[in-house]
Amino acid sequence: MSMLRVLKIVFAVAAMTFLLAPLVAILPLAFTSSVFLNYPVPSYSTRWFAELFTADVWRRAIINSLVIGLGVTVLATVLGTLAALGLRERRLPFSGVLRTAFLLPMVVPAVVLGVGMQLLFVRMGLANSYLGVIFAHTVIAVPFVFVNVAAALQGVDTRVERAAASLGASPITTFRRVTLPLAIPGIVSGAVFAFATSLDEVVLTLFVAGPNQRTLARQMFSTIRENISPAIASAAFLFIVGTILAALVVALVRWKSAQRRMA
Amino acid sequence: MTQPYIRFDKVTKAYGDFTVVEDLYLDIAKGEFVSLLGPSGSGKTTLLMMLAGFEPPTRGAVIVDEKRIDQLPPHRRNMGVVFQSYALFPHMTVAANVAFPLEMRGVPKADRKQLVDRALDMVQLGAMADRKPSQLSGGQQQRVALARALVFEPAVVLMDEPLGALDKQLREQMQLDIRDLHKRLGLTIIFVTHDQSEALTMSDRIAVFNKGRIEQIGTPNEIYDHPTTRFVADFIGETNLLDGTIETSDASGLTLSLPGGKRIRVAAGSNEAAGKTVTVSLRPEKIRLGADAGPSSSSGNSIPATILDSVYHGDHLRMVLDAEGTRLIAKADRRFGDLQPGSKAVASFDPADCWLVRS
Numbered sequence: 001m002s003m004l005r006v007l008k009i010v011f012a013v014a015a016m017t018f019l020l021a022p023l024v025a026i027l028p029l030a031f032t033s034s035v036f037l038n039y040p041v042p043s044y045s046t047r048w049f050a051e052l053f054t055a056d057v058w059r060r061a062i063i064n065s066l067v068i069g070l071g072v073t074v075l076a077t078v079l080g081t082l083a084a085l086g087l088r089e090r091r092l093p094f095s096g097v098l099r100t101a102f103l104l105p106m107v108v109p110a111v112v113l114g115v116g117m118q119l120l121f122v123r124m125g126l127a128n129s130y131l132g133v134i135f136a137h138t139v140i141a142v143p144f145v146f147v148n149v150a151a152a153l154q155g156v157d158t159r160v161e162r163a164a165a166s167l168g169a170s171p172i173t174t175f176r177r178v179t180l181p182l183a184i185p186g187i188v189s190g191a192v193f194a195f196a197t198s199l200d201e202v203v204l205t206l207f208v209a210g211p212n213q214r215t216l217a218r219q220m221f222s223t224i225r226e227n228i229s230p231a232i233a234s235a236a237f238l239f240i241v242g243t244i245l246a247a248l249v250v251a252l253v254r255w256k257s258a259q260r261r262m263a
Numbered sequence: 264m265t266q267p268y269i270r271f272d273k274v275t276k277a278y279g280d281f282t283v284v285e286d287l288y289l290d291i292a293k294g295e296f297v298s299l300l301g302p303s304g305s306g307k308t309t310l311l312m313m314l315a316g317f318e319p320p321t322r323g324a325v326i327v328d329e330k331r332i333d334q335l336p337p338h339r340r341n342m343g344v345v346f347q348s349y350a351l352f353p354h355m356t357v358a359a360n361v362a363f364p365l366e367m368r369g370v371p372k373a374d375r376k377q378l379v380d381r382a383l384d385m386v387q388l389g390a391m392a393d394r395k396p397s398q399l400s401g402g403q404q405q406r407v408a409l410a411r412a413l414v415f416e417p418a419v420v421l422m423d424e425p426l427g428a429l430d431k432q433l434r435e436q437m438q439l440d441i442r443d444l445h446k447r448l449g450l451t452i453i454f455v456t457h458d459q460s461e462a463l464t465m466s467d468r469i470a471v472f473n474k475g476r477i478e479q480i481g482t483p484n485e486i487y488d489h490p491t492t493r494f495v496a497d498f499i500g501e502t503n504l505l506d507g508t509i510e511t512s513d514a515s516g517l518t519l520s521l522p523g524g525k526r527i528r529v530a531a532g533s534n535e536a537a538g539k540t541v542t543v544s545l546r547p548e549k550i551r552l553g554a555d556a557g558p559s560s561s562s563g564n565s566i567p568a569t570i571l572d573s574v575y576h577g578d579h580l581r582m583v584l585d586a587e588g589t590r591l592i593a594k595a596d597r598r599f600g601d602l603q604p605g606s607k608a609v610a611s612f613d614p615a616d617c618w619l620v621r622s
Contacts, residue, residue, distance in 0.1 A: 157348065157350065159346050159348050159350040160350045160351070160352060160353070162315075162317055162337070162344070162346070162350065163344065163346060163350035163351075163352075163408075163411075164352070164363070165316075165317075165336070165337040165338045166315055166316075166337050166338070166340075166342060166343070166344035166412075166421075167338075167343075167344075167363055167364035167367060167411065167412075167415070168338050168339075168341070168364050168367035168368055168415070169338055169363070169367050170336075170338050171336075171338075173338075173367065174338075177352075177363075178352060181354045182353070182354060257354075260354055260395075
């Protein structure tokens with residue numbers, strides 16, 4: 001085995017450890033029987049999961065996260081998909097500028113967005129409302145949908161759409177029967193990313209959400225500051241499981257669409 | 264020609280300052296097979312796209328069956344289009360691809376199946392109905408595209424270099440298949456190609472495009488034997504273009520002086536004035552090689568030549584000759600195989616095979 005090969009393996013292991021260590025550290029604590037969030041774990045139990053699903057604050061936070069997440073998923077997927085479709089038109093003026101504008105929320109610091117939104121939402125009467133939180137999350141979720149759908153649309157041959165038109169399909173029918181089915185893997189990936197973005201968003205939530213719109217992430221954030229309860233670790237465990245499931249959905253959709261084209 | 268079915272009336276297509284097609288007239292009869300032939304960028308595909316409705320003309324009218332269609336969107340034109348890239352729907356089966364245009368026209372499901380089966384049988388792909396396009400070879404995909412473009416019996420079938428991506432053998436088979444379908448179904452076909460032999464073998468008429476204009480339009484025979492311009496003579500097949508000055512001109516043609524000083528007779532252009540410089544096209548297969556001028560030399564032209572190069576092509580030899588200062592390409596019979604570069608021969612050709620072309 002060459003020196004380079006050894007170095008590559010060492011580097012890979014180091015990188016993996018760096019990425020996964022925090023997860024590995026928190027996971028056993030989700031099953032602790034102790035009331036403190038620290039090691040060693042005296043014995044294993046599921047009491048903190050029970051706490052999550054029975055204690056009012058946690059239950060409420062989970063429901064809030066799901067409601068807001070679903071709202072964001074729908075809104076961001078529709079907006080991001082429309083944006084990607086619109087910017088596909090090559091002759092559109094300023095398409096480069098518009099493209100950048102749609103990606104901007106990815107790079108603008110969330111704090112800056114949060115301050116702006118808080119000021120704006122108070123004026124619009126959206127402060128401390130579900131709609132406000134959904135709008136705020138949507139702003140940062142749209143770029144993920146946009147990027148995914150734009151990439152999927154890039155793989156759709158415009159000549160195939162022209163063929164559909166020449167065979168008698170109106171623009172709407174062409175979209176429904178040809179463009180959409182071919183872009184659906186990108187749209188689903190985008191939707192999953194939008195949901196995930198909303199789920200773990202804390203900063204914007206701190207600025208625009210009221211006590212009634214506490215999401216799971218927001219609840220974890222305040223719990224860790226106020227009373228360090230192992231319920232946080234249990235919530236984190238749910239997050240990780242949820243994320244893995246979402247990743248599996250994306251992988252499945254991609255695999256299925258590849259299969260559909262092949263066989 | 265009978266009543267034109269398709270008419271391009273002074274059609275211009277420009278993108279900004281760049282004119283792709285300029286003031287173009289073209290009439291096509293019903294049931295005709297017309298090839299649009301030309302180098303890439305000559306405007307032939309743009310013309311097809313204007314007919315299909317994907318590009319609106321900048322000026323002028325496109326008329327089909329006495330109706331102006333240039334403002335009609337593509338899906339209301341009832342034309343079958345076959346693209347070079349096949350453009351099959353990758354997420355649908357072969358049968359669903361072919362059924363698509365029928366579905367768009369509201370054909371009942373029961374009839375659809377029957378028509379699809381018939382169309383697939385026509386292109387010998389009946390057994391592939393349930394496959395996905397990606398499971399087919401290039402030639403099979405193109406045949407599906409063909410079936411899909413024909414199944415709804417369109418008024419016109421447009422083909423944009425449909426055979427460009429196929430290998431030679433398959434291409435020749437498909438050429439015959441398309442020609443056969445054209446004859447059997449009486450289709451009106453507009454066929455874009457840059458392959459001159461494809462155009463020659465398939466078409467009723469060929470329109471040769473150059474820089475957004477039609478240089479010449481005519482039957483394959485006319486285009487090949489009687490090219491009117493230097494571009495057409497050069498683009499269609501191989502040819503020798505001889506520039507010369509007219510010495511004398513009479514009722515049977517003219518006598519031309521080539522730059523090397525050699526005089527040849529040309530049985531054309533009897534109304535041209537002496538002293539003028541003209542260009543003559545002489546096809547390589549019209550040049551006979553021999554040890555001497557041969558028996559028919561009295562009325563013809565014969566030039567002593569030195570062989571510069573001889574390339575074996577299987578059924579013939581392609582020879583490059585130096586005929587007293589004029590470079591000639593000749594297709595020679597294989598029995599001249601022993602003529603090596605450097606050896607002498609006499610090149611003879613008939614005045615009637617020399618054709619005057621415009622520059």
